[in-house]
Amino acid sequence: MAARRNIPVGLLFILCSLTFLIATNTHETTSTSEHPDKAVNLPEKSTETGGQTTEQPAVEERQWEPTEFQEETVNDAAAEKQDATPPETTTTSAGAHPKDDFQEELVIRPLQSGDVYASFQFRTLWETDFMKGNKVSHYRLFPKSLGQVISKFSVRELHISFTQGYWRTMQWGQPFMPSPPGAELWVWFQDSVTDVDGTWKELTNVLSGIFCASLNFIDSTNTVQPSASFKPLGIGNVTDHRFLRYATLPREIVCTENLTPWKKLLPCGSKAGLAVLMKSEKLFHSSFHSQAVHIRPVCQDSECTTTSWELRQTLNVVFDLHTSGQGKREWSLFKMFSRTLTEACPLASSSKIYIDITDNPQGEQFELTPATHLLSQAVVLGDRRTFSVYDLTEANTFGSMRSLNLKTRPKSGGYIHYQPSKDRVRPHLLEMLVQLPPNSVTEVTVQFERALLKWTEYTPDPNHGFYVGSSVISALVPSMVAMDTNNTKERPLFSSFFPCKEESSYFVRIYTEPLLVNLPTPDFSMPYNVICLTCTVVAVGYGSLYNLLTRSFQIEEPNPRLAKRIANVIRRLRGVPPLA
């Protein structure tokens, strides 16, 4: 697809992790036992001991007691050390410079197909240092659970996405944040990590607990280390791909249980701000749903004197208004999300809604009610687009607007890196650097053989098929307009995710559909029948051999015929002498 685009010079990395012949989707039960929540898998100690059992009632019969305390205990300590306690009063708002910052943003773009694309972005910036074993333990806006993960596992960058549905690039254009169907996780570790594989294993287990997803099924058979693609997106030019791990789980199904922990990471939760719109019934009743968490270190200013950590939570939804709606190409926030906005998150330094009106400069295709005079131009994906902006932090936005309505008025290769798989140890990895000529079709084909797996390696539903993860195309595409290379400048969040190195090109990542491969499937009720059958065959063979060896054969006097014997019995009854 990408090849058909009119790209004069394009560099493409094709990463294709092929796992046809190996058991990607077979999950040993042992892997779950390393789950952090270990108590689930464990037998209870024998009840006689009562050690484990007394704890439960203790929790249920939890007694709340008022706390009594003697003031003097603290006052001693306070008197000694606490001279400089700030007085317990209201202070002027010009206090200390806050070290963390939260922004939220929603972009709505009516697509040509009539669908509506809504993209939420929440960004928490925190001026702190997780590197070099620095112990960070006091959290304000940054979620504690993720902070603990970063400092415990020495993570440099973490990107995780959960996607349901497939992004139709031909109809919808490019997404702001590309992601493959299922779950994708890629992590750059800091170079202080010695046992990267062990850390990766533990990290996936912990993340699966945090996000309620089956990320614990990531093991060496579906983890690769791409050498050319997936460069770090934050600061730092690490090229040693020993510290990179990439894995996808195309089978992963995304649902509300993944959304709830994701929402919990937001400072305002779903109580205020744009996250109010996230009602799971509506979000999952859509053509495409993708939620992601990206953590990376970024520069605070253009000279990069101070670094800060960026947590970006994104949620992309494509609503199909034709099937759900009343046939009219008309939508509103309420119709899409069945909620409306009432306030911005009070913790957010900026809270904005952008509506893409590039295709509608004069308002001949649709009109926005209420109208806004705030316009903004942003360069996104090599294109300069115009947006209407609603700033939720300004009070007058809500003066007129309770719900935002939008109505429409009917009118080739240079570098190849191939890592063959090892059965049940690691998957295939094929990376190609291709230069694509314009107006051409490039095909990459891989031959494979279907093989039988071990019978314990089949999934509970083997006839469904086995997934092969999406191929990934990362490209630097020449831009029509000059890109902004200053990454620290204030820009809308949706246009600032991929860092730009030069003005003339922009970075695009495209994921293909995952493949579903049917493997030969045996009849699983057979093993016991086979055991019985073979045993019977063995027993028959053995029995005849045994007879042959142990019996001695000799000619025997023939027995009197049956008829004769019966006749003799009758004759005896009659008192006639029997036949000879």
Add this chain to the structure above:
Amino acid sequence: MRGQLAALSIAAVVIIIGVPLWWRTTETYRAWLPVSQIQELANLELQLSADVEVVFARGTVTPEQQKKIPLTLSQDDEHVVDEDTSLRYRYETRYRTATIMEEDALNQPTAAEADLSLHMLSESPCGSLVVYVVPESTSLLPEDVEVYIGQRRTALLRIGTQMRVGRTLDQLLDHLEPRIKKLLQLMSFSHTDITAALSDRVRLSPGNKESIADSMRAFKSSPGYEITFSLLNPDPKSHRLHWDIEGAVQTFIQPLLTKLEPLANFSIDSQILYYAMLGVNPRFDNSHNAYTLNADSLAHVINPVEARLGSNAASSNPVLNFLLYVPDANHSPLYIQDRKKQQVPSNAFHSPRWGGIMVYNVNSFYGPDVAFPVDININMAKVMGVFLAQLRLLLGVQSSTPPPGFLVAPCGSSGLADWELDRLMWSRSVENIATATTTITSLAQLLDQIGNIVINDNIAQQVSSAVTSLQLAVAELESGNLGFALQYSKEAILASERAFFDPSLLHLLYFPDDQKFAIYIPLFLPMCVPILLSLLKIASEVRQRRRDKQTKTD
């Protein structure tokens, strides 16, 4: 004859080669475990030894008596807790008279200063106590105080009035003994503490409610704890809260934790949760012009908040939660009422083995013309005082009320006196030993009952190291080395838990013998029946032949 030989040789091949081969290939690997030593541990006889030094100051004994003072005296106190567990307390008492330096120290104007200078003179080791017997006329203690317990491991004991005249040494010692014993129970270990610590092993008879509540309140012994401070701000639109948690932790909590370091590792973190509501709507009380929370409804307060607190992602240690709740502008002030409908002065409450909550009212800072949002700096000294008290309770530092006539020195900047730490260490060592023995014995029992479980070498190694550490811990307790005993008991608990929760123990748990034989029967039955039949036939023929021979000889 040839047939018989063939049948015999086939039977021999099957028995000599086939059966061992089958046995060997289907056997589960079970490493050797020190079963006999585990059996010994199941029968636990703990002996706790405490060293006590009784120092007579000038003016308490006459010079003749001084010569007759026995050097050492040991007292044993034996308790049988249940059929498998027995306890023995041994107090090794040494008597001596005070040195000149100590006399100088005792001449300080106040008890606290004397305590400090005595500590400067010599530092007594962990688990031991020094009791200074001071004359009745001493100026160190106030009139009505008989015993002064210092911040370290020393106590001052005033000699009674009836001992002033006409006393013999035996009378004096008899007079001192019960009081020293009472002092020891307060400062090192008491039978109730130790039996409470054994609760993992011994099912306690339903005693009085108070003591059970006390023992249930504290967290169970663990090699580490996570302490989480959470600031709940349900109304970020009206309140912009600032708390200097880093400084407060450094000032108030860290000294205590540094002191507790031998017991466990602590890690502290904090977070701010916005829009975190309590689970109960507080009721407006007209008489106080304030909102109130009843003691009965406190149990429901936490549930919605707890979902957002989150567990620690990076460790599996127990978490102590301390929540500071700032009620929203529409529901303030908020006060907690106890069961007698009285306002709780600290406005805080705690839950056993979970943590504590403090409600922090900010409505007094609104001022006459309030413009929301209000910036509020939280007074951390006030908050941390409450949290520190709760932390002490939850960690099991019992502030049991001293008997009349006892004066306990206020704990200093560290928030914990040395003898309190010792007391905690005694009960934690016993608790660890009890837990580890229970774990190890139940593991041995489990492995013994289910023969299918594979016992890998690493499990056997963990079990052995747990058993060794346990034996060492018991021995160290016996010889009175409290620090080492605690160290070994911690190692024992770690090793035993690791062995018990090893995932490899689960593999073949559900593969019972009857199913295994159901699979083998189609092979075994047709093979064994001919062999057995022909063996029977051979046996009967041999018997027949012998009988024939006998009749022939007859």
